[in-house]
Amino acid sequence: MSTPFPPVFDGHNDTVLRLHMAKPANNEPFLKGDDRLHIDLPKAKAGGLGGGFFAIFIPNKKPMGGFPGTKDGDTSYAFPLPKELHRTYAMNLATGMVARMLRLEAESDGQVTIVRGADELTTALDDGVLAMILHFEGAEAIDRNFDALHVFYAAGLRSLGPVWSRPNIFAHGVPFQFPSDPDIGPGLTDAGKGLVRECNSLGILIDLSHLNAKGFWDVETLSTAPLVATHSGAHALCASPRNLTDKQLDAIAASGGVAGVNFHTGFLREDGRSQEETSLTEIVRHVDYMVERVGIDHVALGSDFDGATMPTDLVNAAGLPKLMAALQAAGYGPEELAKIANGNWQRVLRATWK
Numbered sequence: 178m179s180t181p182f183p184p185v186f187d188g189h190n191d192t193v194l195r196l197h198m199a200k201p202a203n204n205e206p207f208l209k210g211d212d213r214l215h216i217d218l219p220k221a222k223a224g225g226l227g228g229g230f231f232a233i234f235i236p237n238k239k240p241m242g243g244f245p246g247t248k249d250g251d252t253s254y255a256f257p258l259p260k261e262l263h264r265t266y267a268m269n270l271a272t273g274m275v276a277r278m279l280r281l282e283a284e285s286d287g288q289v290t291i292v293r294g295a296d297e298l299t300t301a302l303d304d305g306v307l308a309m310i311l312h313f314e315g316a317e318a319i320d321r322n323f324d325a326l327h328v329f330y331a332a333g334l335r336s337l338g339p340v341w342s343r344p345n346i347f348a349h350g351v352p353f354q355f356p357s358d359p360d361i362g363p364g365l366t367d368a369g370k371g372l373v374r375e376c377n378s379l380g381i382l383i384d385l386s387h388l389n390a391k392g393f394w395d396v397e398t399l400s401t402a403p404l405v406a407t408h409s410g411a412h413a414l415c416a417s418p419r420n421l422t423d424k425q426l427d428a429i430a431a432s433g434g435v436a437g438v439n440f441h442t443g444f445l446r447e448d449g450r451s452q453e454e455t456s457l458t459e460i461v462r463h464v465d466y467m468v469e470r471v472g473i474d475h476v477a478l479g480s481d482f483d484g485a486t487m488p489t490d491l492v493n494a495a496g497l498p499k500l501m502a503a504l505q506a507a508g509y510g511p512e513e514l515a516k517i518a519n520g521n522w523q524r525v526l527r528a529t530w531k
């Protein structure tokens with residue numbers, strides 16, 4: 178790593194989906210670099226990205242509407258949530274995307290590794306090998322008996338969000354609307370409660386980003402692991418239901434957990450606009466707020482690279498040193514930067530994984 182900063186370990190990206198949905202699907206753009214990707218190996222090296230949660234996300238069958246951008250006067254929005262997916266559709270795509278990650282690791286000549294344990298993660302960060310966590314964003318590919326959960330665990334699955342925003346047999350997520358409170362809809366189903374217990378017993382991290390408030394509090398009651406929201410900011414600063422209320426932030430901290438600040442401009446800005454012309458200081462503002470509220474040990478980064486609208490100065494992973502410099506300029510010293518960059522993630526994963 179050639180940056181003056183500690184390697185950044187990142188809470189969320191949708192890069193695998195990009196690779197998998199491209200025609201033809203292949204891993205060369207990632208390995209050699211491609212302008213269309215926010216994260217690829219050359220940009221990771223240039224930006225000091227040490228690794229992160231690589232999401233397996235099952236796309237909607239029909240695209241949702243676009244978020245309000247620069248020219249829209251009214252920045253409020255409310256999209257109906259897509260319908261539940263059929264499990265066979267989800268299972269086929271999930272299998273394909275997991276295979277894509279396994280092939281990527283195999284084709285990378287030792288430059289990429291899928292980490293399955295905390296020591297592996299530390300070693301990869303120390304050695305400059307890109308550390309991927311196999312993460313499910315939404316559990317549509319998992320059945321009620323958890324057979325698929327065990328099979329995917331054996332393949333490397335170590336983190337799972339019960340829902341992306343659309344509902345499934347386990348839980349209900351927050352809709353894409355602004356402004357809005359996250360307290361919308363019912364909590365975990367009985368199957369969802371079983372999923373939390375099964376993840377706890379396997380040592381799979383449970384991701385609370387995208388869960389609605391009742392689901393969040395159900396996990397808070399049930400789970401024996403630290404609470405984690407991989408890619409969500411502060412609701413007090415941007416009233417998206419994808420962000421965390423003060424009470425949720427307090428609960429995450431009380432459990433020893435962590436929240437990764439999302440770089441999507443529509444989740445950062447007070448006006449909720451998805452607009453590239455957004456200063457990096459918006460990310461710093463969320464970090465500051467969360468550090469002030471719950472302490473430096475519970476705040477990290479969760480970019481949403483390859484899945485959202487990034488600020489101009491951080492259009493891809495190569496821009497991460499600019500963010501680290503902005504955090505440094507805001508007064509964070511070396512130890513604090515190390516915690517935000519990767520230390521908090523490492524601590525929480527070590528406490529969660531078996």
Ligand SMILES: [Zn+2]
Nearest residue numbers: 314386387408
């Ligand atoms: Zn997401």
